Amino acid sequence: MLLIDGSEGEGGGQMLRTSLGLALVTGQPVRIENIRARRAKPGLMRQHLTAVNAAAAVSGAAVDGAVIGSTQVTLRPGAVRAGEYGFRVGTAGSATLVLQTVLPALLLAGGRSSLVLEGGTHNPLAPSFDFLDRAFLPLLRRMGAAVTAQLDRAGFYPAGGGRFRVEIEPGSPLHGFEIVERGALVNYGARAVVAGLSKRIADRELRVIGTRLGWGRERLHCEVIETAEGQGNVVSIELESDAVTEVFTGFGEKGVSAESVAEGVAAEATQYLDAGVPVGPHLADQLLLPLALAGGGTFRSLAPSAHARTQADVIRRFLGVETRMCAVSDRAWQFEVVRGAVRA
DSSP states (O other): OEEEETTSTTOSHHHHHHHHHHHHHHOOOEEEESTTTTSSSOSOOHHHHHHHHHHHHHHTOEEEOOSTTOSOEEEEOOOOOOSEEEEEOSSSSBHHHHHHHHHHHHHTSSSOEEEEEEEBSBOTTSOOHHHIIIIIHHHHHHTTOEEEEEEEEOOBTTTBOEEEEEEEEOOOOOOOOEEOOOOOEEEEEEEEEEESSOHHHHHHHHHHHHHHHTOOGGGEEEEEESSOSSOEEEEEEEEEESSOEEEEEEEOOTTSOHHHHHHHHHHHHHHHHHHTOSSOHHHHHHHHHHHHHHTOEEEEESSOOHHHHHHHHHHHHHHOOOEEEEESSSSOEEEEEOOOOOOO
């Protein structure tokens, strides 16, 4: 049994999700200790517990420690089974992070899977549905995965209530890619969304982004959602280039002005554009695992985050696949997932 210390690296939920996902892929039993040890409230929160239960459901796994607050979980997976699944966080916890746990194994399961996920779809510190749909999944499809997602209802913190569906069809074996040049920017824009809040919030955010990035009103779009279960605000910047589409997201919160939210996401997009790299830092985190399963690949991004380094370490321990990260300029880094066999 492989032992993972959840206090290492970034010390949060990423260690748990990646370990669960790779246990499913490899069939390797795993015990994760000190779960989320570096967080203010260590142990399993609702979204983490849902991820554990989802891993058990798709593989018929035996699980110990699957309770709220637990700091240790043991998973003994069986064979991963394609099929129809529904996973409900029950709070505003991120449903996209639950998907992150089971998606790699279901991509390799060899059959059709249909998933319905309920909870938060636009959460701070988690990939938004828009990032999933517009940035991450298109690159998975480039790798040979036949996977699509559809948003039924947005869910914001603290009410949650979001819902989206994911369809996975049997596809070709995953193959890696090399993306080291961004190429020309072919389309771009910003979208500010409000649910149960004044449209003026979105207008203020878009005004800041337009000024910061020098974009005209035709590039700035406002959306008012009437169907969300609670209040929420999200502003995203989408940059489509020859090589990749990137999405940068900011979230409204109490006590933070609309202008500050917009300034933050505009700064992220500007840093990415100025670096000239094709892959942003959050997308870099997400690509390491599928590239490892594909046998290797190369891309350029900004300096690796703690999440990326943690992800690379867990991948190495399960798969024996190395991730080399080296600076190629004062702003750009090259990530190379070194080709190797998946250890069964």
